[in-house]
Amino acid sequence: MTKTRKDVTVEALKQLFGSVVELFLGTTNGMPNWTMLIMWVIGGVLIYLAIKKEMEPTLLLPIGFGAIIMNFPASGAAEPLHTLYEAGIANELFPLILFIGIGAMIDFGPLLTNPKLMIFGAAAQFGIFFTLCLASIFFPDFRDYASIAIIGAADGPTSIVVATQLGSKYVGAITVAAYSYMALVPIIQPPVIKLLTTKKERRIRMSYKPQSVSKTTKILFPIIITIIACVFAPGAGSLIGFLMFGNLIRECGVLDSLSETAQKVLANLVTLFLGITIAFNMTASQFLNGNTLLIMGLGLIAFIVDTAGGVLFAKLYNLVAGAFGKEKINPMIGAAGISAFPMSGRIVHKMALEEDNQNFILMHSIGVNVSGQIASVIAGALILNFFMPMLDGGSTASILDGIMNLFA
Amino acid sequence: MFGIDKPNPMAFVENLKWMGIGMLGVIMIVFIIMLATYAISFVMNRLELVRQLDAEKNESGEE
Numbered sequence: 001m002t003k004t005r006k007d008v009t010v011e012a013l014k015q016l017f018g019s020v021v022e023l024f025l026g027t028t029n030g031m032p033n034w035t036m037l038i039m040w041v042i043g044g045v046l047i048y049l050a051i052k053k054e055m056e057p058t059l060l061l062p063i064g065f066g067a068i069i070m071n072f073p074a075s076g077a078a079e080p081l082h083t084l085y086e087a088g089i090a091n092e093l094f095p096l097i098l099f100i101g102i103g104a105m106i107d108f109g110p111l112l113t114n115p116k117l118m119i120f121g122a123a124a125q126f127g128i129f130f131t132l133c134l135a136s137i138f139f140p141d142f143r144d145y146a147s148i149a150i151i152g153a154a155d156g157p158t159s160i161v162v163a164t165q166l167g168s169k170y171v172g173a174i175t176v177a178a179y180s181y182m183a184l185v186p187i188i189q190p191p192v193i194k195l196l197t198t199k200k201e202r203r204i205r206m207s208y209k210p211q212s213v214s215k216t217t218k219i220l221f222p223i224i225i226t227i228i229a230c231v232f233a234p235g236a237g238s239l240i241g242f243l244m245f246g247n248l249i250r251e252c253g254v255l256d257s258l259s260e261t262a263q264k265v266l267a268n269l270v271t272l273f274l275g276i277t278i279a280f281n282m283t284a285s286q287f288l289n290g291n292t293l294l295i296m297g298l299g300l301i302a303f304i305v306d307t308a309g310g311v312l313f314a315k316l317y318n319l320v321a322g323a324f325g326k327e328k329i330n331p332m333i334g335a336a337g338i339s340a341f342p343m344s345g346r347i348v349h350k351m352a353l354e355e356d357n358q359n360f361i362l363m364h365s366i367g368v369n370v371s372g373q374i375a376s377v378i379a380g381a382l383i384l385n386f387f388m389p390m391l392d393g394g395s396t397a398s399i400l401d402g403i404m405n406l407f408a
Numbered sequence: 409m410f411g412i413d414k415p416n417p418m419a420f421v422e423n424l425k426w427m428g429i430g431m432l433g434v435i436m437i438v439f440i441i442m443l444a445t446y447a448i449s450f451v452m453n454r455l456e457l458v459r460q461l462d463a464e465k466n467e468s469g470e471e
C-alpha cells in the first residue's frame with residue numbers, strides 16, 4: 001500500500017509535534033508531563049532572581065537553567081548531568097573542593113584578635129537543631145529531617161555534603177533552600193534582630209583594640225582547629241579539613257599563587273559545575289510536591305531561629321557581663337553567627353550604623369561571622385556523627401565516642 | 409502529587425535529645441577551639457616578646 005501525500009504529512013507532523021503532544025499528555029515516573037512547565041517557571045524565577053536581584057547568581061543561575069533543561073519528556077541533558085552528579089556530588093567532591101576555595105577566602109584575623117567571639121558563632125547554630133526536631137514531625141525518615149535541619153547552617157557546601165552522605169532524597173530542594181535563603185539574609189535577619197532588641201541595645205558601642213596577629217598564629221590556627229574538630233567530631237575531617245587546608249594555603253605565605261587560584265579559578269570552576277549538577281535533582285517528579293514547599297518553609301524557620309538564637313545568647317551574655325561589671329556587647333553581633341559569610345557580618349554592621357552613625361562594629365560582627373562558618377561546619381559534622389551509624393542499622397555515635405576512640 | 413506525610417508531633421519531643429547533645433557538642437568544641445586559640449596567641453606573644461628582648465640585648469651589646 002503506497003502512502004498518500006496526506007499520510008506522509010500527518011506522519012511528519014506527528015514526528016515534529018510528537019514531543020509537544022508528549023509534553024502535554026504524557027507521563028514520566030507517574031507524574032503528568034505538563035508539571036514540567038511548572039519547573040520551567042521555577043527555573044525562570046531562579047534565573048530572574050540571579051540576574052535582576054543579583055541573589056547568589058553564581059549558583060542560582062546554573063541551577064535555574066539546569067531546572068529547565070532537565071524537564072523535558074526525553075531530555076538529553078539527564079545523562080551528562082547524571083555523570084557530573086556521580087562524579088562530583090554523590091561522592092561530595094565538588095562541595096569539598098569548594099571548601100578549599102572558601103577557606104582560602106577567609107581571614108580569621110578579626111577572630112584571632114578576639115577569640116571569645118567564637119562562642120556567639122556556636123550559639124547561632126541553634127536553628128539547625130531546632131529545625132531537626134521540627135522537621136522530624138513531618139518527615140519520618142531520619143535521613144531527611146537531619147538533612148533538612150542543616151539548611152540552618154546557612155552554608156551551601158555543608159548542606160550538600162550532609163544531605164548526600166545521609167542519602168536524603170531531597171538534596172535538590174535542600175540545596176536550593178540553603179542558597180536561596182543565604183541570598184535572602186539581608187531580608188530575613190533585620191526584622192528578627194529588631195524584634196528581639198531595643199533601640200538602646202542596638203546602639204551599644206563596642207571598643208576595638210587593634211592587635212597584630214603573628215604569622216605563626218595564623219598558620220597554627222587552621223592546623224589546630226582541624227585536629228580538635230577531628231578528635232571531638234570524628235568524620236569532621238572532610239568538612240573542616242578542606243576548609244582549613246584552603247586557609248592554610250592562604251596564610252602560609254609561600255603558596256600565594258595557589259591561594260589565588262583556590263580563591264578565584266578553583267572556586268569559580270567548581271561553582272559552575274556545582275550549580276548545574278544540582279539541577280539533576282530538580283525534575284518535576286522529584287521537586288514538585290508538598291514536601292518541597294515544606295522544606296522551603298522549614299529552611300526559613302531554621303534561618304530565623306539561628307538569628308534569634310545568636311541575638312538571645314548575646315543578650316544573655318550582657319546580663320551576666322552586667323552582673324560582673326564587664327563591658328556589654330552589642331547583641332546584634334550574635335545574629336552574625338549565622339554562617340552566611342560575609343553578608344551577615346556586614347548587615348549587622350550596617351544596622352548598627354543606621355542606629356548610630358558612629359557605631360563601628362564591623363570587626364566584631366565579621367569575627368562572629370567567621371566563627372559561625374567554623375561552628376556550622378562542626379554542627380554539620382556532628383549531625384553526620386549522630387546519624388551516619390544509623391544508616392548501617394547501628395546505634396548513634398556521640399562526641400564522647402570520639403574522645404573514647406582517641407584514648408582507646 | 410502534593411501529598412505530605414502524616415505529621416507526628418511526638419517526634420519533636422523524641423528528637424529534643426539531639427538538640428541538647430548537638431548544641432552542647434557545638435558549644436563544647438568551639439569552647440575548646442577558643443581556649444586553644446587563646447593558648448596559641450599567649451605563647452606566640454610571649455615568644456615575640458622574648459625575641460624582641462633578645463634583639464634589644466644584642467643591640468645594646470654591640471653598642
